[in-house]
Amino acid sequence: MNENRNNLKLGIFITLGTICFVAALYLLGAKQNLFGGTFEIKAIFNNVNGLQKGNNVRYSGINVGTVKEIVILNDTAIEVNMMVQIDVHEFIKVDAIASLGNDGLMGNKLVNISPGGSRSRTIEVGETLLSINELDADEMLRRLEETNKNISLITSSLVGIVDKIDKGEGPIGTLLNDNNMALDLAKTMTNIRELSFQTASLSQNLSKSFNNFQSSENTIGMLMNDTVLAAEIRTVVDELKNFGTNSEKISSDLNTIVSGIKKGEGTVGTLLSDSIANDDIIKSIDNLQKGSEAFNENMQALKQNFLFRRYFKKLEKKK
Amino acid sequence: MIQTKGQFQSAKRFLFLVGDIGQFTLRFFREGFHKPFEWKEILKQCGEVGYRSLSLVGVTAFIMGLVLTIQSRPTLVEFGAESWLPAMVSVSLIREIGPVITALICAGKIGSRIGAELGSMRVTEQIDAMEVSGTNPFKYLVTTRVLATSLMLPLLVIFADTIALYGSFLAVNIKGAVSFQLFFNQVFETLEFSDLIPSILKSFFFGFIIGIIGCYMGYNSKKGTEGVGKSANSAVVVASLMVFILDLIAVQITDLFYEL
Numbered sequence: 050m051n052e053n054r055n056n057l058k059l060g061i062f063i064t065l066g067t068i069c070f071v072a073a074l075y076l077l078g079a080k081q082n083l084f085g086g087t088f089e090i091k092a093i094f095n096n097v098n099g100l101q102k103g104n105n106v107r108y109s110g111i112n113v114g115t116v117k118e119i120v121i122l123n124d125t126a127i128e129v130n131m132m133v134q135i136d137v138h139e140f141i142k143v144d145a146i147a148s149l150g151n152d153g154l155m156g157n158k159l160v161n162i163s164p165g166g167s168r169s170r171t172i173e174v175g176e177t178l179l180s181i182n183e184l185d186a187d188e189m190l191r192r193l194e195e196t197n198k199n200i201s202l203i204t205s206s207l208v209g210i211v212d213k214i215d216k217g218e219g220p221i222g223t224l225l226n227d228n229n230m231a232l233d234l235a236k237t238m239t240n241i242r243e244l245s246f247q248t249a250s251l252s253q254n255l256s257k258s259f260n261n262f263q264s265s266e267n268t269i270g271m272l273m274n275d276t277v278l279a280a281e282i283r284t285v286v287d288e289l290k291n292f293g294t295n296s297e298k299i300s301s302d303l304n305t306i307v308s309g310i311k312k313g314e315g316t317v318g319t320l321l322s323d324s325i326a327n328d329d330i331i332k333s334i335d336n337l338q339k340g341s342e343a344f345n346e347n348m349q350a351l352k353q354n355f356l357f358r359r360y361f362k363k364l365e366k367k368k
Numbered sequence: 369m370i371q372t373k374g375q376f377q378s379a380k381r382f383l384f385l386v387g388d389i390g391q392f393t394l395r396f397f398r399e400g401f402h403k404p405f406e407w408k409e410i411l412k413q414c415g416e417v418g419y420r421s422l423s424l425v426g427v428t429a430f431i432m433g434l435v436l437t438i439q440s441r442p443t444l445v446e447f448g449a450e451s452w453l454p455a456m457v458s459v460s461l462i463r464e465i466g467p468v469i470t471a472l473i474c475a476g477k478i479g480s481r482i483g484a485e486l487g488s489m490r491v492t493e494q495i496d497a498m499e500v501s502g503t504n505p506f507k508y509l510v511t512t513r514v515l516a517t518s519l520m521l522p523l524l525v526i527f528a529d530t531i532a533l534y535g536s537f538l539a540v541n542i543k544g545a546v547s548f549q550l551f552f553n554q555v556f557e558t559l560e561f562s563d564l565i566p567s568i569l570k571s572f573f574f575g576f577i578i579g580i581i582g583c584y585m586g587y588n589s590k591k592g593t594e595g596v597g598k599s600a601n602s603a604v605v606v607a608s609l610m611v612f613i614l615d616l617i618a619v620q621i622t623d624l625f626y627e628l
Contacts, residue, residue, distance in 0.1 A: 052412075059415040062422060066523035069530050073564055076556040103560065 081115050086135035089117065092147035092160065092178040093126050098186075100149060100158040106131045107150075108162045113137045116160060128177075131160060142169035147178040392510075392584045399504065400511040409508060413516035417478050417575075418523055424477060425470055429528035432469055433461060433535030441543060450544065454551050455558035457536045462563050466529040468615055471574035474521055475607035479582040482513050483603030486586025487596035495587070510587060514579035521575025522568050529567075562626035570618035574611050581607040 078084055081103065097119060106114035114133035122128050133141070142165030150161045162178065172178065213219055217226035224230055310318040319326055352361045437457050444450050486509060489495050498505040537551045585603040589595045 052408075055415045055419075056411060058419050059411060062419040063414075063523060066418075066526050069526045070523075070568070073526070073529075073556075073559075074561075076552075077559055077561055077564060080556055081561075 082132055082134060087114065087132040088135055088138055088174045090131055090133055090141065090172060090174070090176060090178055092129050092131070092180040093122065094129060094149065094180055095125055095127070095182045097127050097129060098149055098158060100129065100160070104157055105152065105159040106133055106162065107159055108133075108137055108141065109164055110161075111137075113162075129160060139171055140164065141172045141178075142166060143172050143176070144169045145172065145178055146181055148181040148183055150183075388588070389580065389584050392587070393580055395506060396511060396514055396580065399507050400515065404507075406508050406512050409512040410515055413512045414520055416481075417474070417513075417516045418520035421474060421477055421520075421524060422527060425473055425524050425528050426531050428469060428473055429466065429532040430535040432465060432528075433457065433532030433537075434539045436460060436465065436532075437536040437539035438542070441539075451554075453540055454536065454546070454554040458533060458555040458558055459563060461532045461536070462529050462559060462567055464567075464615075466532055467525045467567050467571040467574060468611065470525045470528045471521065471571065471578065471611045472608055474517070474524065474575070475578050475581075475611055476604050478517055479578050479603040479607040480600040482517075482579065482582030483586040483589075484596055484600040486510075486513075486583055487589030487599035488586075488593075490587060490589040491592050491596055506587075510583040513583055514576060517575040517579030517582075518572055519575070521578070522571045525568065525571040562622070566618060566622040566626070570615065570622075573614050573618070577610045577614055578607045581610060 075084070100116060100119060102116055102118060104116045105112050106116060113136075114131050116129055117132045118130040120128045120130070129147075141162060144165035146163045146165070148161050148163070150159055151157070152159050214222040214225060217223060224234070309315055313319055351357050437453060440456060441450065441453060444453055444456065486495070489509070495505045495509070498508065533552075533555060537546070537548060540546050540551060582603040585599040585606070589599040591598070
């Protein structure tokens with residue numbers, strides 16, 4: 050009886066211990082997706098920064114799988130094979146991006162998968178994700194080291210510059226150390242201040258003038274505010290436009306006429322271009338001049354003729 | 369000169385002891401896996417080693433988890449890493465503290481019991497009587513006890529780990545408010561097979577060495593009742609030392625396979 054009781058207690062002890070062990074194994078296995086459906090996808094990186102088998106894979110921050118294998122393809126490409134839960138397969142699109150990250154500031158490395166476009170197709174099993182190679186801490190430190198060196202150089206240069214300025218060398222040094230220049234500068238500042246006052250008053254005056262333009266009935270104000278006048282001006286402008294159009298026509302007509310004249314077409318053209326006609330006209334004018342001179346002589350003779358003398362004297366008296 | 373001679377004698381005695389224990393272990397492998405098996409005695413010893421040690425191991429493990437968490441908390445809070453408490457405590461407990469502390473408790477409780485029991489049987493000539501009556505005392509007394517310690521210690525370690533983690537959960541909740549689910553999620557998020565499996569395997573070897581040392585010391589007990597006390601004492605001391613040595617070897621081997 051006592052032996053049976055002991056055996057029962059031992060049985061309970063062993064069973065409970067085994068259950069605890071199996072539960073622990075199950076929970077650890079579930080974390081590594083040993084008991085659920087999974088599928089494999091890949092990503093290629095230049096540098097995996099210490100990523101190891103078994104590290105987590107996250108999709109939008111949720112643990113969805115683990116790193117199954119890391120294979121060196123060549124000197125610049127390292128392939129990371131990941132086992133991801135089958136439940137999230139439909140959400141991982143072909144343009145989803147894999148990147149390496151840290152679990153917290155000092156935590157383990159992990160692979161982050163950022164979602165792709167919603168219209169893109171779902172990734173196939175074994176297909177390779179797009180990947181981003183991020184700067185690792187060493188690279189950042191190297192760059193920081195370079196920056197520090199540059200800052201050191203800049204600082205030493207600045208020390209030299211400040212030293213020169215302090216000694217009064219160069220334009221800035223002279224400016225800071227020369228009393229006369231300081232006085233000149235003070236004067237210049239005074240002038241600038243006065244100028245600024247004047248500018249301020251000028252701007253005030255301008256502002257007032259502008260207000261006057263807006264409110265008063267002077268020409269500019271009317272131009273700016275009177276809508277009737279504006280309509281009239283618009284009409285005038287339209288008429289001017291018409292005038293311009295007409296002038297254009299006239300000028301084109303004149304152009305045609307002038308070109309015709311130049312070509313010797315028409316009477317004027319003939320007059321201008323025909324040299325014989327020209328000579329004839331000159332002769333005619335000459336004849337006319339001679340004729341008028343002869344006529345004048347005749348008239349003088351006629352005035353002195355006793356038959357007409359009396360008539361001319363009457364005309365002079367009337368004047 | 370005399371001192372050098374004494375040191376040489378000590379070294380010689382130590383080497384004899386190691387050789388004797390080696391032969392004793394070989395005899396266990398020779399006789400332990402051949403029929404007839406003493407099933408009833410094995411079960412009885414399992415009960416003695418496992419079930420009867422559970423309360424002591426459980427209380428110790430609970431306090432261990434609680435204290436470790438309370439002691440670690442201020443340092444982690446200083447770094448703003450309080451949320452890492454479950455992860456850190458669980459790794460410490462499962463990898464190292466759980467198996468080693470449980471093994472040391474068992475070395476004290478079980479090793480001394482086996483050493484004293486077999487020692488008293490030796491000095492009262494019960495073992496000789498068994499030999500005379502045709503019973504193989506080694507098979508009946510040693511094999512059963514070594515098998516029982518080897519099989520029960522891993523179970524005790526699993527209980528110790530579970531109870532210690534619960535103690536840690538209570539300690540985390542003394543200062544903060546972390547749900548049971550979140551605490552154990554964080555624990556199993558951190559733990560790997562490489563933490564649990566080597567820990568259980570090494571506790572199997574711890575049990576084995578506790579059983580072997582206890583049985584050896586008791587089985588080879590001399591000088592009457594004084595020898596019984598000496599056997600019990602030696603069993604505890606040597607077994608505890610061997611636990612640490614085995615732990616050192618286990619860590620190296622684990623590192624070799626799992627790259628800790």
